[in-house]
Amino acid sequence: MSEESTNPVGKPTAYSRVTLSRIMTAVDVNLYGTVHGGVLMKFIDDVAGAAAARHSGGTAVTAAIDEIVFSEPVRVGDLVHAHAQVNWAGRTSMEVGVRVVSQRWDTAEEEPVRVATAYLVFVGVDVAGGPREIRPVLPETPQDERRFREAEIRRAHRLARRQAIQQHRGTP
Ligand SMILES: CC(C)(COP(=O)(O)OP(=O)(O)OC[C@H]1O[C@@H](n2cnc3c(N)ncnc32)[C@H](O)[C@@H]1OP(=O)(O)O)[C@@H](O)C(=O)NCCC(=O)NCCS
Structure with missing residues (x-):
């Protein structure tokens, strides 16, 4: 077994950062004419998967998506950017934070609008x-440290909720 697998060297948060961008088209719309939430969910899962693969240096699968907030609608023609990074890493799992912003096609000179936030x-x-064991994440900036601590809070809630439901069902 290599030293890296028994005592993995950490990577800074910035190492895992990935951005995917695409223009939304007519095939992406829901019945109301704005972009379907499921299209954005796939986009979010794709970019988060790329960040997780970068951080972990190999294959990583989605274990849970416990929070996606859609804050503004996305329109056909918008240029949408999904930014992802690994906020926190445990023994084998990671929390990936995703921020999705939309550059409106008709107001391209304005700042992009935040349209969704997700934690996976x-x-x-x-x-x-x-x-498989993965390397630690090393937050560098105050913002990375804040996200790391908040990820620990979300993980504690996630595991407590799962345990409470298992206890309620009488399953181990
Ligand atoms: C994800 C998977 C590999 C975990 O396997 P498992 O045998 O349940 O693994 P464990 O119980 O040892 O948990 C592994 C880690 O995942 C975490 N985890 C597992 N399920 C979780 C959940 N629902 N929420 C939060 N964390 C979870 C555990 O806390 C543990 O983290 P740690 O090692 O950092 O402490 C397995 O459930 C799986 O293959 N799921 C299907 C994945 C998939 O197909 N995704 C969609 C396509 S990519």
């Missing part, structure tokens, strides 16, 4: 599909 849990997996 990814787990690094080995060739057999089982969890």
